[in-house]
Amino acid sequence: MSARDERPILEARGLTRRFGGLVAVNDFSFSVRAGAIHGLIGPNGAGKTTTFNVISGFYAPTAGQVFFRGLDVSGRKTSALAAMGLVRTFQGSTLFQEFSVLDNVRVGRHLGARAGFFSRLLGADRRSEEKADAQAQDTLAFFGLEDLADEPVSNLPHGHQRMLGLAVALAAEPEVLLLDEPFTGMNPEETGRMMTLVQRIRDRGVTVMLVEHDMRAVMNLCDVITVMNFGALLVEGPPEVVRNDPAVIEAYLGSATADGAGDAA
């Protein structure tokens, strides 16, 4: 393994986030190796989404730091982080429902299609816009959505919407992609396709951090898994270690997520 692979691309140190009296994330530290698919799991309400919200700049940390490519980026704006290459997706379908499929991905190309105000006004941005459109089409093709380009999003079945959410994020050309439950509500066939896609995204050189309750997907995809419970680190390690860890089984059995517990055990 080369030295580059050893250096974490994303790191949290003592990350804490409070909401009033509730400590959603509590002195939580982890580090993600470049090129990995890194799982982040834990029972409902463990603080996974909140962790993503803090890393991606939606919430400022109450305490602790986030390092991206070795830089302290704690509290930076979401858009600034996206420009640096850190992009997240959302739990549940978050899309521009009123737009066509293609326009969703075109917005995703925002960073790659820069032009000045007056060149937009005069239409001098045609070249860069045509290029952005072509790239958006490529991204759709990557997800097998190219035939749906002109459909309004609201006509898409749930599985396709989840896929489009990932397409919008990938269009921003991230270095690190934070995926919040990409497999929820997918049937087994869609889950299988999505797993292949996540692997292919990683093979393109994108580091993936994955929050997911589908244990089969998590165990198959991830190189490393971080388990959190009550906002804090529980266990970290490769899938085969995490799967058999008594503390993890206990955490899942102790919570109401019977499905997660069954798979983990």
Added chain:
Amino acid sequence: MVFLFAALAVLPYLLSYSQQEIAVLLVINVLLVSSYRLLTLTGEWSLGHVVIMGVGAYASALLAKRLGVPVPLSMLLGAGMAAATAAILSFPLFRMKGFYFLIGSFAAGEIIRLIWKRFTDPFGGPKGLKRIDPFPDIDAGFLSIDFYEPVNYYFLALIVVSASLFVLYRIERSRIGLTFHAIHWQDRLAESVGVDTFRYRTLAFVIASFFAGIAGGLYAHYVGAVNPTRFSVDQMVYVLVWAVVGGTATFYGPILGVIVLTVVNEIVLRALGLDTARPLIYGAILILSVLYLPNGLESLGPRLRARWQRWRGGSAAARREAT
């Protein structure tokens, strides 16, 4: 398109003198409400837009009166002043969203109006500014245009407003417009792919304010007087009614709204001697349109077309049945 321009060109000659004056104000209001729509694309509705128009009007009037800046240039600088005011206001205002932004923009507008009222020098206090320099006459021997004539000012305003509408239209059709819409529908998703939503909201506010400022300049140098009451929240309510009744989903919706309501107001109400009841009638129209035409006048065309097709389809079926 050709027909539209021909109609706009002959229109003033079909009107009486006082109707011509109304036509000038209507053209100015078209720009006011269209610029307002650009701001609403990002999802934020302001109550300060008419005050921002007033900033353009006051600035242009003062530049011409006090500093002797030639009038067309003063209008541009006045619009720049309106845009700059918006840029400064966006720092406090865009910390808020939705209802809070609405109230915040109202408060900001009232502060500006208070400044006009309080500082008699240079703003003229509650009485405002009078005898504002008119638009200079053009006198090139063979061609002489006196802009005191409403017909001539109508054409001047029409040219300026058409050019402004063209720019507003281009902005909406470009990626900038796409980004504004994206921020409206899902600002979190837009932000997550790198859209600086604060910057884009500010941009929409600044552009909208620039063109409101142009409308203000056109107004000030036509009417020749401005005062704080002219830019009060009552006037803002009219802009809101035009936008809501017309609908803001399309570019032409608010334009339709202001034209239809002005015609209703000036021709129908005036003829009936009801024009003092304007706020009441506007209120009634607003309620009726929200109840029966929630998507505005702009939705009327597609709806009528659908009904027509259904009727034709229905009658064709009936004929088939008969044979």
